[in-house]
Amino acid sequence: MAKRITYGWFLLVFGTGLLLNFSACKHDPIYGEDGITPIDTTDNPVDTTDNPVDTTDNPVDTTNSGTPCDPEVVYFDQDILPILRSNCAFGGCHDDNSAQDGVILTSYDNVMLTADVDPYDLSGSDLYEVITDSDPDDRMPPAPNERLTSAQISKISEWILQGAKNEQCDPDAGQCDTEEVSFAEQVQPVITTNCLGCHNDSAPSAGISLEGYENVKAVADNGLLYGVISWSAGYKPMPFGASEPLPQCTVDQIKSWIDAGAPNN
Numbered sequence: 731m732a733k734r735i736t737y738g739w740f741l742l743v744f745g746t747g748l749l750l751n752f753s754a755c756k757h758d759p760i761y762g763e764d765g766i767t768p769i770d771t772t773d774n775p776v777d778t779t780d781n782p783v784d785t786t787d788n789p790v791d792t793t794n795s796g797t798p799c800d801p802e803v804v805y806f807d808q809d810i811l812p813i814l815r816s817n818c819a820f821g822g823c824h825d826d827n828s829a830q831d832g833v834i835l836t837s838y839d840n841v842m843l844t845a846d847v848d849p850y851d852l853s854g855s856d857l858y859e860v861i862t863d864s865d866p867d868d869r870m871p872p873a874p875n876e877r878l879t880s881a882q883i884s885k886i887s888e889w890i891l892q893g894a895k896n897e898q899c900d901p902d903a904g905q906c907d908t909e910e911v912s913f914a915e916q917v918q919p920v921i922t923t924n925c926l927g928c929h930n931d932s933a934p935s936a937g938i939s940l941e942g943y944e945n946v947k948a949v950a951d952n953g954l955l956y957g958v959i960s961w962s963a964g965y966k967p968m969p970f971g972a973s974e975p976l977p978q979c980t981v982d983q984i985k986s987w988i989d990a991g992a993p994n995n
């Protein structure tokens with residue numbers, strides 16, 4: 731509501747400015763009350779130097795920066811896109827160039843345009859059908875790729891049942907607890923969602939598998955893990971193909987776990 735009012739103000743001020751400018755052109759020069767002395771029209775009567783509408787912030791911007799994430803809500807950007815990116819949206823499959831079967835899974839808009847998702851309806855959603863297909867040749871990702879985990883499948887189904895929306899939240903809003911970070915409860919789920927599709931035992935990109943504690947511990951100890959997730963110079967930024975790093979809080983929690991000796995806790 732507030733945004734509408736702001737936008738209305740913008741139109742009002744902008745529109746009035748246009749009108750005044752037009753009349754200024756028509757009657758130029760404008761004379762004062764005595765009809766002889768021209769009024770200085772170089773000073774625009776609408777003060778545009780102090781624009782009351784802050785146009786640096788897009789007035790119709792709908793991203794809710796600062797809104798904490800609701801654990802009950804499935805967020806496309808945080809929960810669904812990482813699964814698609816690491817299991818489907820790469821070269822030869824469903825990235826922008828390959829687009830197998832016309833399906834592109836690189837962004838919310840592309841998913842909604844090409845993946846036949848029917849909000850609130852699992853059986854009407856091809857995306858859900860293909861990830862649950864019992865025939866390994868029809869299933870996506872197809873054999874020999876591994877099936878999505880049941881946790882990933884239920885995230886996707888939950889998202890569809892919540893209306894396949896593109897809700898926004900700020901994963902860094904509020905407190906970031908970096909005390910006593912647990913491998914099982916905090917680190918491993920991040921790896922599973924964001925990395926495992928490309929770094930599993932059967933298809934380890936760059937020869938690196940991140941399946942299981944020992945493999946993650948190895949890259950934690952040699953510095954690679956923090957290097958790639960912090961997008962530090964000299965490291966390949968991971969997740970591969972992502973437009974921005976993982977949320978800062980996630981990166982800080984993993985760093986804290988590494989600094990504590992990367993325990994199997």
Ligand code: HEC
Nearest residue numbers: 815816820924925928935936954955958965966968969970
């Ligand atoms: C879409 C597939 C994909 C995803 C998702 C992905 N990676 Fe990678 N990863 C790659 C590829 C491809 C390379 C090799 C990149 C290169 O050599 O240019 C790589 C390389 C690496 C390397 C070695 C980097 C080096 O400098 O030797 C590490 C470590 C790594 N990834 C960790 C991760 C972690 C941690 C995540 C999750 C946060 C992740 N990856 C997500 C595909 C992926």
